[in-house]
Amino acid sequence: MISLENLSYAYPRAQTATLAGLSLDVKDGEIFGLLGPSGSGKSTTQKISMGLLQDFGGKALVFGQPVGSMGRKFFNRIGVSFELPTLYLRLTAMENLKLYAALYNGPTRDPLELLTLLGLEKDADKRVSDFSKGMKMRLNLCRALINDPDLLFLDEPTTGQDPARARLTRNLIRQLKEEGKTIFLTTHNMAEADEVCDRVGFLVKGRADIIDTPANLKQKHGQRVLEVTTTAPTDSERHTFPMEDLGANKTFLNLLQSGKINTMHTLEASLDDVFIKVAGSTDD
Amino acid sequence: MSTFLVLQPTQLWMLLRADAISIVREPVLLVNLFIGLTLPILLTTFRSEIDAYTASTIGIDSFSAYAVSFALIIPAILVGWVTGMLLLEDRDDGPLLALEVTPVGKGGFILYRSFTLALIAFAATLFSAHLLLPEKPGLHLPLAFLISLESVLISFTLVAIASNKVEGMALSKILNMLALAPLLALFDAPWRYFFGVVPGFWIGEMLYQVDSKISLSVFLIALVVHLGVLLMLYRVLIRRLG
Numbered sequence: 001m002i003s004l005e006n007l008s009y010a011y012p013r014a015q016t017a018t019l020a021g022l023s024l025d026v027k028d029g030e031i032f033g034l035l036g037p038s039g040s041g042k043s044t045t046q047k048i049s050m051g052l053l054q055d056f057g058g059k060a061l062v063f064g065q066p067v068g069s070m071g072r073k074f075f076n077r078i079g080v081s082f083e084l085p086t087l088y089l090r091l092t093a094m095e096n097l098k099l100y101a102a103l104y105n106g107p108t109r110d111p112l113e114l115l116t117l118l119g120l121e122k123d124a125d126k127r128v129s130d131f132s133k134g135m136k137m138r139l140n141l142c143r144a145l146i147n148d149p150d151l152l153f154l155d156e157p158t159t160g161q162d163p164a165r166a167r168l169t170r171n172l173i174r175q176l177k178e179e180g181k182t183i184f185l186t187t188h189n190m191a192e193a194d195e196v197c198d199r200v201g202f203l204v205k206g207r208a209d210i211i212d213t214p215a216n217l218k219q220k221h222g223q224r225v226l227e228v229t230t231t232a233p234t235d236s237e238r239h240t241f242p243m244e245d246l247g248a249n250k251t252f253l254n255l256l257q258s259g260k261i262n263t264m265h266t267l268e269a270s271l272d273d274v275f276i277k278v279a280g281s282t283d284d
Numbered sequence: 285m286s287t288f289l290v291l292q293p294t295q296l297w298m299l300l301r302a303d304a305i306s307i308v309r310e311p312v313l314l315v316n317l318f319i320g321l322t323l324p325i326l327l328t329t330f331r332s333e334i335d336a337y338t339a340s341t342i343g344i345d346s347f348s349a350y351a352v353s354f355a356l357i358i359p360a361i362l363v364g365w366v367t368g369m370l371l372l373e374d375r376d377d378g379p380l381l382a383l384e385v386t387p388v389g390k391g392g393f394i395l396y397r398s399f400t401l402a403l404i405a406f407a408a409t410l411f412s413a414h415l416l417l418p419e420k421p422g423l424h425l426p427l428a429f430l431i432s433l434e435s436v437l438i439s440f441t442l443v444a445i446a447s448n449k450v451e452g453m454a455l456s457k458i459l460n461m462l463a464l465a466p467l468l469a470l471f472d473a474p475w476r477y478f479f480g481v482v483p484g485f486w487i488g489e490m491l492y493q494v495d496s497k498i499s500l501s502v503f504l505i506a507l508v509v510h511l512g513v514l515l516m517l518y519r520v521l522i523r524r525l526g
Contacts, residue, residue: 050385072387080385086378090309091302102298103386127309143382 001063001151001182002026002049008057008206009044018044019056020206031173031183033193035271036203037279042186043083045203046153049184050080062151076106079149083156085136086143089129093120093139096128097146104147114142119168133160141169145176152176154185158192170196190271194218200271202278210278214271221277222268228252230260240267291396295388299396306370313366320362324412327355352416353466353491357431357484359412360405361463364435365456367401368442372452375443375525390525398436405435423490426503430487433510437483438462440517444524466491483510 003025010017018041026032034042047053048060051068060067063077087096097111115121118138128136137160144152157173158166173183173196187193193200194214201208210217224243229236241252243266255261269277291299307313327334331348338347371394374380384390409428417423438459446452465484469476469492479485486506490499 052384072389072392075385075387075389078385080382082378082381084378086380086382088302088306088379089373089377090306095302095305099298099302100382100386102295103383103388105292105387147386 001028001030002032002184003061004045004049004058005060006058007045007048007060009041009048009053009055011044017206019048022058022203022207024201024208024211026182026184028182029177029180030198031177031185031196033197033200034184034186034203034208035188035190035193035200035275035279036186036208038188040203040279041206042203043155046080046155046184046186050078050153073105076104076147077149078151078153079144079147080153081137081141081144081155081157083159085128085133085140087128087136087139090127092125092127093131093142094124096139097142100143101146106147108146109148111142111146114145115139117172118142119165134162134165137161138165138169141172150181152181152183154183156187156189157185158187158189166192190275194271202275204279217274218268218271221274222266225267226252226264227267228255228264229262230255230258231262236262291388291392296396299393300400303370303400306373307366313369316362317366320359321408323358324355324415327351328415350467350470353488354463356409356412356416356427356491357434357466357487358460358463359408360431360435361438361460363401363405363408364438365442365459367397367435368439368446369449369452369456371397371439371443372446372449376448380525394521394525397439401439402432402436406432417491427487427490430483430490430503430506430510433507433514434462434483434487437510437514437517440514440521444517444520480505480509483513486510 005023007019007022008017009019018039022041022045024032024034034045036042044053048056049062049067051062051074054068062074063070068074088099091099093115094111097114101108101111112121112124115124118141120135120138120142123131123135128139131139137157141154141157144154154173158169161169170192173185177183177198185193185197197214199211199213200217201211212220226241226243226246228239228241230239239251239255241249246252307317327348334351335346335348338344344350371380374383374393380390380393383393388396406428409431410424413424413427417427441459442452442455446455462482462484465479465482466488468479468482468485469488476485483506486502486509489502490506
């Protein structure tokens with residue numbers, strides 16, 4: 001769906017290049033998360049993929065064609081939810097969606113259906129200026145979906161949303177994947193990336209050399225160890241066991257039979273740990 | 285007319301509708317439009333009273349004759365200001381970014397705004413000219429055309445210079461002074477052409493220096509100056525809009 005090869009880009013008057021040899025592929029129907037510190041070039045990568053930035057080095061293909069070669073009809077097939085709200089504040093939510101729907105040339109989705117999907121149906125006739133930041137962000141997502149796009153670019157899609165609404169948004173992102181949509185997402189929220197992304201790439205110093213599934217990354221960067229906490233007379237005790245031959249580890253088996261076990265979990269890394277390990281040395 | 289070829293009728297209607305709603309829901313914009321469009325009517329209706337008053341107070345006999353250029357150009361300036369403010373809002377609040385990722389695009393949208401503005405200003409000026417200059421019918425169309433460009437100039441200047449809506453409001457006071465630019469042509473000496481770089485000067489030149497029979501050369505110079513300044517501002521505007 002998206003193929004970026006040896007991409008480089010430097011903003012005018014910038015001392016260093018934002019992208020320096022970035023290569024990645026986003027496959028059809030997958031949710032790909034591009035992660036990285038602030039200013040690492042995540043939004044720049046998305047903008048190049050959307051055809052909003054020219055004068056980049058390398059090769060960028062979207063829908064199998066060079067970015068920019070499809071003219072403006074390209075935008076009938078993509079949806080973009082920016083990091084900040086991009087809405088007409090004096091119009092209502094419904095008026096906004098009807099306006100944006102009219103700007104596309106193909107069939108569009110029912111605005112009320114989209115508002116309902118994101119829990120905004122009761123606010124359909126409310127002016128956007130009266131919306132909270134979280135509501136605006138959800139309406140932003142509705143706007144991005146109005147043309148029923150094949151490819152979605154989501155930039156920090158749950159910014160400003162409370163945990164319940166953020167979960168609603170994440171569920172919708174997964175539902176979109178089930179409908180066959182391809183989603184290219186950027187986020188700072190590692191838990192979110194872990195939860196929704198099929199694969200993630202870490203963008204550091206203009207390159208994404210580490211790309212894998214969240215599960216593989218957590219395993220690769222964690223310890224193959226099981227941590228067990230037990231109830232002791234005065235305090236809890238912590239025991240760690242190597243995962244290799246765990247079934248034959250007598251101390252572990254004794255603990256299992258003792259009935260004193262409180263908690264037990266493997267010490268694979270979280271995506272936060274991987275992020276810090278990979279990008280931690282980079283100044284924002 | 286390319287914008288109307290780029291946009292389908294439904295798209296054009298929805299954009300016009302959204303702009304109309306935005307203006308109606310913002311009293312400042314609405315009041316400015318209202319003032320702009322009523323000024324020529326007021327000047328026409330109370331012409332003799334105004335002349336009598338200014339003659340007795342400041343000693344100018346036919347004040348309304350000088351005020352004609354102001355009343356003629358002010359509707360276009362205010363419509364241009366309202367459009368410029370809408371564009372500033374579109375930039376600051378984000379819709380312009382969202383429009384960039386639709387088939388219409390930022391360029392298509394700016395074209396829509398410019399053409400719509402020019403059409404409204406053209407119609408408003410034609411109407412004003414009909415009221416204020418019944419004795420010079422030959423000037424109505426060329427003046428309406430030039431003043432419609434003037435309105436686009438105002439909106440582009442606002443977006444090219446102002447960094448935000450607050451600056452846009454402040455800048456409007458300076459831009460309103462441009463309504464006085466045609467009066468520069470009243471100086472009956474060759475050095476007045478130093479003011480020729482100011483587009484509004486040529487409106488005055490057509491009004492005050494050319495007889496009712498239109499001078500094609502003056503109109504062509506006015507057109508070149510207007511288009512030149514417009515092109516320059518368009519380049520700055522595109523840079524400012526990212």
